[in-house]
Amino acid sequence: xRMFPTFQVKIFGMDPMADYxxxxxxxxVDDKRYYAFHSSSWLVAGKADPATPGRVHYHPDSPAKGAQxxxxxxxxxxxxxxxxxxxxxxxxxxxxxxxxxxxxHVVYVDPRKDSEKxxxxxxxxxxxxxxRFTAVTAYQNHRITQLKIASNPFAKGFRDCDPEx
Amino acid sequence: xRMFPTFQVKIFGMDPMADYxxxxxxxxVDDKRYYAFHSSSWLVAGKADPATPGRVHYHPDSPAKGAQxxxxxxxxxxxxxxxxxxxxxxxxxxxxxxxxxxxxHVVYVDPRKDSEKxxxxxxxxxxxxxxRFTAVTAYQNHRITQLKIASNPFAKGFRDCDPEx
DNA sequence: CCCTTTTCACCTAGGTGGTAAGAT
DNA sequence: ATCTTACCACCTAGGTGAAAAGGG
Numbered sequence: 001x002r003m004f005p006t007f008q009v010k011i012f013g014m015d016p017m018a019d020y021x022x023x024x025x026x027x028x029v030d031d032k033r034y035y036a037f038h039s040s041s042w043l044v045a046g047k048a049d050p051a052t053p054g055r056v057h058y059h060p061d062s063p064a065k066g067a068q069x070x071x072x073x074x075x076x077x078x079x080x081x082x083x084x085x086x087x088x089x090x091x092x093x094x095x096x097x098x099x100x101x102x103x104x105h106v107v108y109v110d111p112r113k114d115s116e117k118x119x120x121x122x123x124x125x126x127x128x129x130x131x132r133f134t135a136v137t138a139y140q141n142h143r144i145t146q147l148k149i150a151s152n153p154f155a156k157g158f159r160d161c162d163p164e165x
Numbered sequence: 166x167r168m169f170p171t172f173q174v175k176i177f178g179m180d181p182m183a184d185y186x187x188x189x190x191x192x193x194v195d196d197k198r199y200y201a202f203h204s205s206s207w208l209v210a211g212k213a214d215p216a217t218p219g220r221v222h223y224h225p226d227s228p229a230k231g232a233q234x235x236x237x238x239x240x241x242x243x244x245x246x247x248x249x250x251x252x253x254x255x256x257x258x259x260x261x262x263x264x265x266x267x268x269x270h271v272v273y274v275d276p277r278k279d280s281e282k283x284x285x286x287x288x289x290x291x292x293x294x295x296x297r298f299t300a301v302t303a304y305q306n307h308r309i310t311q312l313k314i315a316s317n318p319f320a321k322g323f324r325d326c327d328p329e330x
Numbered sequence: 331c332c333c334t335t336t337t338c339a340c341c342t343a344g345g346t347g348g349t350a351a352g353a354t
Numbered sequence: 355a356t357c358t359t360a361c362c363a364c365c366t367a368g369g370t371g372a373a374a375a376g377g378g
Binding site: 138140154157 | 333334335339340341342352
């Protein structure tokens with residue numbers, strides 16, 4: 001399913017005329033597996049399960065000019081997560097009940113013939129720790145459910161109050 | 166609205182590793198304005214109205230590698246037509262009751278610095294005369310309406326027989 | 331007991347021709 | 355008389371959490 005809320009960034013400082021690829025991936029926060037205790041808190045269940053294939057999600061507008069990326073907020077709303085190790089839809093594969101850190105990467109599309117040499121300097125990664133989350137197959141906390149229902153337009157059918165509450 | 170049926174092409178002979186832009190535009194077939202006589206045939210109503218802004222529709226996957234374009238049929242299903250001269254959605258603007266010839270263009274994205282010099286040879290246009298049509302705001306022929314209802318999935322609500330008829 | 335899978339009603343978002351009213 | 359516009363019911367396509375069933 002889609003990740004919600006959507007990861008969004010506002011970009012500054014690109015070369016407006018140069019091409020860039022924007023992408024995201026997810027790395028484990030720790031080597032632990034968690035479980036929900038009485039639907040109220042996370043406790044450690046033991047060591048992490050074997051790592052999932054480390055896939056990457058390219059923003060579907062990639063490649064695009066710096067001017068294009070900078071002129072409005074970039075939204076990764078097409079990014080989908082799955083726990084299916086055999087997924088062949090190109091979705092990001094995560095282990096349920098494990099904690100993850102989303103990462104955002106910017107790749108400058110180097111027009112030089114020997115661009116591979118400069119791969120290091122043409123690549124930049126940004127991490128926002130406040131975007132860490134625990135992957136689940138079902139919500140383990142009623143307040144998270146209510147927050148989703150209140151903020152995701154597709155869950156409007158489950159609301160019982162005005163949207164401005 | 167969308168053009169239906171959708172313009173589709175199968176592509177051969179590209180350089181699999183090179184980038185290409187695919188686009189379409191529409192040119193008048195003649196300098197005439199038409200009218201529908203008793204909903205059964207087209208008659209000439211006089212000289213064409215002033216030409217509309219000559220817009221172009223880039224296939225949204227552009228630019229992409231030759232290998233990508235060739236591996237399946239390319240479908241221009243996002244292309245939209247309008248008769249609104251003030252349209253600011255980037256749609257193709259046509260005069261109603263005029264005849265048009267869709268054109269398909271392939272642009273090779275030349276990696277050379279002085280690529281402008283080679284614009285001529287990096288550009289190729291394909292015209293399929295069987296795709297000519299008369300632009301309308303409402304169908305002028307009941308058999309066209311029935312053909313659309315029978316073949317467009319979004320018009321399923323107007324069908325009264327099985328789809329395989 | 332806790333987590334996962336499947337199915338479902340209920341949404342968003344948007345593409346159909348029908349239809350009635352309006353314009354020339 | 356003929357064409358255009360605006361709105362509508364009815365679709366496709368797909369994103370929600372609920373709920374029930376399944377698994378360890």
